[in-house]
Amino acid sequence: MRISFCCSHTRAEPWLEGFRQALPGADIELWQPGAPAADHAVVWAPPQQFFDEQPRLKGVFNIGAGVDALLKLKPPAGATLVRIEDGGMAVQMAEFVAHAVVRHFRELDVYDREQANAHWEFRRPRVRKDYPVGVMGLGVLGERVAQGLLHFEFPVRGWSRSPKQLAGVECFAGAEQFDAFLRGSRFLVCLLPLTPETAGILNRENLSRLLPGGYVINVARGAHLVEDDLIALIDGGHLAGATLDVFRTEPLPPEDPFWRHPKITVTPHTSARTMRDETIAQIAGKIRAFERGEPIAGVVDARRGY
Amino acid sequence: MRISFCCSHTRAEPWLEGFRQALPGADIELWQPGAPAADHAVVWAPPQQFFDEQPRLKGVFNIGAGVDALLKLKPPAGATLVRIEDGGMAVQMAEFVAHAVVRHFRELDVYDREQANAHWEFRRPRVRKDYPVGVMGLGVLGERVAQGLLHFEFPVRGWSRSPKQLAGVECFAGAEQFDAFLRGSRFLVCLLPLTPETAGILNRENLSRLLPGGYVINVARGAHLVEDDLIALIDGGHLAGATLDVFRTEPLPPEDPFWRHPKITVTPHTSARTMRDETIAQIAGKIRAFERGEPIAGVVDARRGY
Numbered sequence: 001m002r003i004s005f006c007c008s009h010t011r012a013e014p015w016l017e018g019f020r021q022a023l024p025g026a027d028i029e030l031w032q033p034g035a036p037a038a039d040h041a042v043v044w045a046p047p048q049q050f051f052d053e054q055p056r057l058k059g060v061f062n063i064g065a066g067v068d069a070l071l072k073l074k075p076p077a078g079a080t081l082v083r084i085e086d087g088g089m090a091v092q093m094a095e096f097v098a099h100a101v102v103r104h105f106r107e108l109d110v111y112d113r114e115q116a117n118a119h120w121e122f123r124r125p126r127v128r129k130d131y132p133v134g135v136m137g138l139g140v141l142g143e144r145v146a147q148g149l150l151h152f153e154f155p156v157r158g159w160s161r162s163p164k165q166l167a168g169v170e171c172f173a174g175a176e177q178f179d180a181f182l183r184g185s186r187f188l189v190c191l192l193p194l195t196p197e198t199a200g201i202l203n204r205e206n207l208s209r210l211l212p213g214g215y216v217i218n219v220a221r222g223a224h225l226v227e228d229d230l231i232a233l234i235d236g237g238h239l240a241g242a243t244l245d246v247f248r249t250e251p252l253p254p255e256d257p258f259w260r261h262p263k264i265t266v267t268p269h270t271s272a273r274t275m276r277d278e279t280i281a282q283i284a285g286k287i288r289a290f291e292r293g294e295p296i297a298g299v300v301d302a303r304r305g306y
Numbered sequence: 307m308r309i310s311f312c313c314s315h316t317r318a319e320p321w322l323e324g325f326r327q328a329l330p331g332a333d334i335e336l337w338q339p340g341a342p343a344a345d346h347a348v349v350w351a352p353p354q355q356f357f358d359e360q361p362r363l364k365g366v367f368n369i370g371a372g373v374d375a376l377l378k379l380k381p382p383a384g385a386t387l388v389r390i391e392d393g394g395m396a397v398q399m400a401e402f403v404a405h406a407v408v409r410h411f412r413e414l415d416v417y418d419r420e421q422a423n424a425h426w427e428f429r430r431p432r433v434r435k436d437y438p439v440g441v442m443g444l445g446v447l448g449e450r451v452a453q454g455l456l457h458f459e460f461p462v463r464g465w466s467r468s469p470k471q472l473a474g475v476e477c478f479a480g481a482e483q484f485d486a487f488l489r490g491s492r493f494l495v496c497l498l499p500l501t502p503e504t505a506g507i508l509n510r511e512n513l514s515r516l517l518p519g520g521y522v523i524n525v526a527r528g529a530h531l532v533e534d535d536l537i538a539l540i541d542g543g544h545l546a547g548a549t550l551d552v553f554r555t556e557p558l559p560p561e562d563p564f565w566r567h568p569k570i571t572v573t574p575h576t577s578a579r580t581m582r583d584e585t586i587a588q589i590a591g592k593i594r595a596f597e598r599g600e601p602i603a604g605v606v607d608a609r610r611g612y
Contacts (some may be wrong), residue, residue, distance in 0.1 A: 092412075092431075095458045099408045102401045111573045118565040120557035120574045125398075125581070151457045152401045251426035259424040267417045268426045275431070 001291065004038035004054065006031040006046040007063060015042075018276060022284035040287055041079075043070070051075045059290050061283045063274055065089060065141060066221060067300050068194040080290075081300035085140045087282050088275030093141045093219060094148035096271040097189055100217050100243040101149060104187075105131050109265075132157055132211075134185030136201075137192040137220065138164045138171070139306075141272070145189060157185055161197075161304075182209040187217065194221040195305030204229035213240045219271040222247035227258070234263050245271040307597065310344035310360065312337040312352040313369060321348075324582060328590035346593055347385075349376070357381045365596050367589045369580055371395065371447060372527060373606050374500035386596070387606035391446045393588050394581030399447045399525060400454035402577040403495055406523050406549040407455060410493075411437050415571075438463055438517075440491025442507075443498040443526065444470045444477070445612075447578070451495060463491055467503075467610075488515040493523065500527040501611030510535035519546045525577040528553035533564070540569050551577040 003026050005016055012030045019028045019042070029035065031050060040059040043050070051057075057079040062070055067083050075081060103109055107123050114121065132155040135146050142158065146169050149156045156169045159181040163173040172181035182188070188210055192198045202218060202225040210216075216239065218225050225244070233239040241263035247256075250269055258264050286296045300306060309332050311322055318336045325334045325348070335341065337356060346365040349356070357363075363385040368376055373389050381387060409415055413429050420427065438461040441452050448464065449472055455462045456474045464472060465487040469479040478487035488494070494516055498504045508524060509532040516522075522545065524531050531550070539545040547569035553562075556575055564570050592602045606612060 091434075091459050095404075095408045096412065098401075098458075099405055099412070099414060102405045103409075106398075106402065106405070106576075108405060108573070111576070112571070114574075115565060115572045118558075118560040118562075122574045122576045122579075125579045128397075148457065151454065152404075153397050252424075254424040256424075259421060265418070266421045267414070268420075268428045270412075270417070270428045273428075273431045 001026045001040070001287075002036065002038040003028045003040045003042065003287070004031045004035060004050075005029065005042045006050050007042070007044035008046065009044055010063075014276060015280065018280040019284060022280050023287065026287075040290070042283055045069055046073070048073050059287065061286065062300075063087075063279055063283075065139075065272075066193060067306060068221060071300070071302060071305060081302065082283075082286060082296060083298045083300055083306070084274065084279055084282060085298040086144075086278070088278035089272035090141050090144035092272040093191070094144045096245070097145045097217055097219065098148040098152065100265070101131075101133060101154065101187055101189075101215075102152065104215050104241065104243075105154075128153055129155055131155075131186050132184055133187040133189060134159065134181055134210075135169075135189045135191060136160075137190065138166065138169075139191070139193075142191040145191060154187075157181060178206075179209060182206055184211070186211040186213060187215050189217045190220045190224050192220050192224060193306030194223055197305070199223050200226050202226060202230065204233065207233050208238060210239070212238060214238065215240050216242040216244075218242070219245045222250065231257065231261065231264075234261070241265075243267070245269055307332045307346070307593075308342065308344040309334045309346045309348065309593070310337045310341060310356075311335065311348045312356050313348070313350040314352065315350055316369075320582065321586065324586040325590060328586050329593065332593075346596070348589060351375055352379070354379050365593065367592065368606075369585055369589075371445075372499060373612060374527060377606070377608060377611060387608065388589075388592060388602060389604045389606055389612070390580065390585055390588060391604040392450075392584070394584035395578035396447050396450035398578040399497070400450045402551070403451045403523055403525065404454040404458065406571070407437075407439060407460065407493055407495075407521075408458065410521050410547065410549075411460075434459055435461055437461075437492050438490055439493040439495060440465065440487055440516075441475075441495045441497060442466075443496065444472060444475075445497070445499075448497040451497060460493075463487060484512075485515060488512055490517070492517040492519060493521050495523045496526045496530050498526050498530060499612030500529055503611070505529050506532050508532060508536065510539065513539050514544060516545070518544060520544065521546050522548040522550075524548070525551045528556065537563065537567065540567070547571075549573070551575055 037056040041057050042061045044063040055076050057076050060079045060081050062083045133149050134157045135142050136159050138158045138160040146156045150168045158169045159172045164171050243265040245267045258266050289296045343362040347363050348367045350369040361382050363382050366385045366387050368389045439455050440463045441448050442465050444464045444466040452462050452475050463476045465478045470477050508530050549571040551573045564572050595602045
């Protein structure tokens with residue numbers, strides 16, 4: 001079995017070494033133009049030329065949960081696309097979102113500013129049940145994020161394309177329940193895959209349906225958000241603020257107004273990083289299952305977009 | 307049954323109203339000098355005169371988990387002292403500590419400072435198993451804090467006076483295991499009761515045993531900490547920083563160096579506030595149990611100090 005590794009953004013050697021240890025029988029090589037045809041590929045943002053030269057690929061394993069960039073390319077018609085489902089990312093996402101929710105709910109950002117003035121004044125505690133959190137996207141990451149918020153006793157609501165049931169979460173599904181989902185949420189966490197249906201979903205019309213003082217956390221893709229709409233709703237007072245980890249252009253350009261908005265927290269796409277060891281173990285396991293003809297999780301449906 | 311309410315720091319009327327609803331048969335009054343003798347008292351920082359005038363008290367119910375101030379007074383010899391055990395505080399404490407741990411572990415404070423300079427640069431992810439959290443004090447609050455940290459997959463260690471067993475927590479007990487506890491912890495969370503044995507426990511000798519880059523979170527009492535020792539260990543580089551919610555003098559005086567130390571986060575004793583409804587329900591339930599002669603939880607052992 002031959003496996004080709006084609007990741008444009010990372011140092012290849014420790015990955016190759018890890019895959020060789022995890023799949024001792026396989027021939028694992030860094031892709032170069034003109035390389036022999038492989039059975040499987042491990043990729044992150046490969047060039048189209050890679051797929052053009054690899055017509056025999058059976059499995060294409062994406063290092064990451066989001067496959068929106070991959071679906072803009074043309075992989076070989078017979079290849080199965082598979083995305084990472086956790087790989088150590090879920091717990092990171094859960095703690096990142098919980099930190100942002102707790103920070104706003106407990107007004108710890110306000111206390112930080114007051115520390116700068118040596119000002120001691122505690123604020124009246126907010127009531128937890130008045131701060132329901134709506135989680136958009138209930139895959140592996142969304143479910144783990146919901147668990148983290150339930151652990152701290154927030155009311156949690158979830159919205160997904162197809163109906164789901166999660167213990168302790170009030171679940172909504174599809175376009176017809178989207179309005180009710182939004183109108184009962186004060187925090188809104190976006191964990192959706194980026195597809196033609198979800199692009200721009202964080203827009204003025206939808207965000208204005210949140211409970212007054214709404215707070216937006218986008219940890220999915222920058223293109224989910226209509227930037228000017230968010231700023232208008234914050235400056236107009238309907239929204240209290242936002243934590244944004246993803247942007248249409250990354251790195252976020254220095255002149256972008258998000259950087260300096262006092263109610264917006266910017267982080268550099270760091271909410272959940274791929275952890276090498278967990279990712280190698282997961283992909284190696286899936287390749288073994290694939291070769292044995294067993295079903296594997298995380299297969300991408302190109303029509304659905306994730 | 308007569309109950310006297312004597313709390314110096316809070317507006318009494320909603321509390322009295324709540325207790326009257328919760329204990330409809332009882333006579334519940336705000337204490338004033340010369341008031342008739344009561345069977346039970348609900349107190350927060352009462353004057354000694356209160357106890358001197360109330361020799362018949364059977365139960366003294368403290369609004370709060372810490373009874374160090376109460377034990378400096380002389381309650382009637384026959385009175386049972388009872389402290390609040392949760393009253394809505396545990397979840398607040400758990401989320402406050404989790405926020406502080408995640409914020410430092412994920413370097414979200416660093417990203418905040420970089421946002422001010424519109425600087426986009428992600429930092430190499432830290433490895434969770436390298437950041438064990440040591441929790442000092444394993445009562446109701448300490449156990450809930452430990453659960454919050456386990457939820458985010460941190461290695462959690464606990465230390466208490468007497469041996470305890472908590473699922474998923476590596477437990478240490480007593481003076482003889484204190485050194486081993488400290489030497490394996492990078493975060494140190496103080497949730498101890500303040501007693502003669504624990505006063506000043508966060509001192510140079512003990513804090514210097516933490517793993518390099520240690521981070522201190524004090525949410526117990528200001529007198530647990532030796533302030534100059536903490537600052538010396540941070541400035542010397544052995545400790546990375548601290549989050550302090552409690553102080554020897556509160557409000558913290560404007561000239562205190564903690565306010566302006568770049569590696570110390572100060573909050574105004576806000577980590578866990580007493581929630582009125584939960585507290586009234588808990589104390590009313592304990593008074594009913596007391597009157598029926600049933601055992602109740604949270605009874606203070608004055609010799610032990612909590």
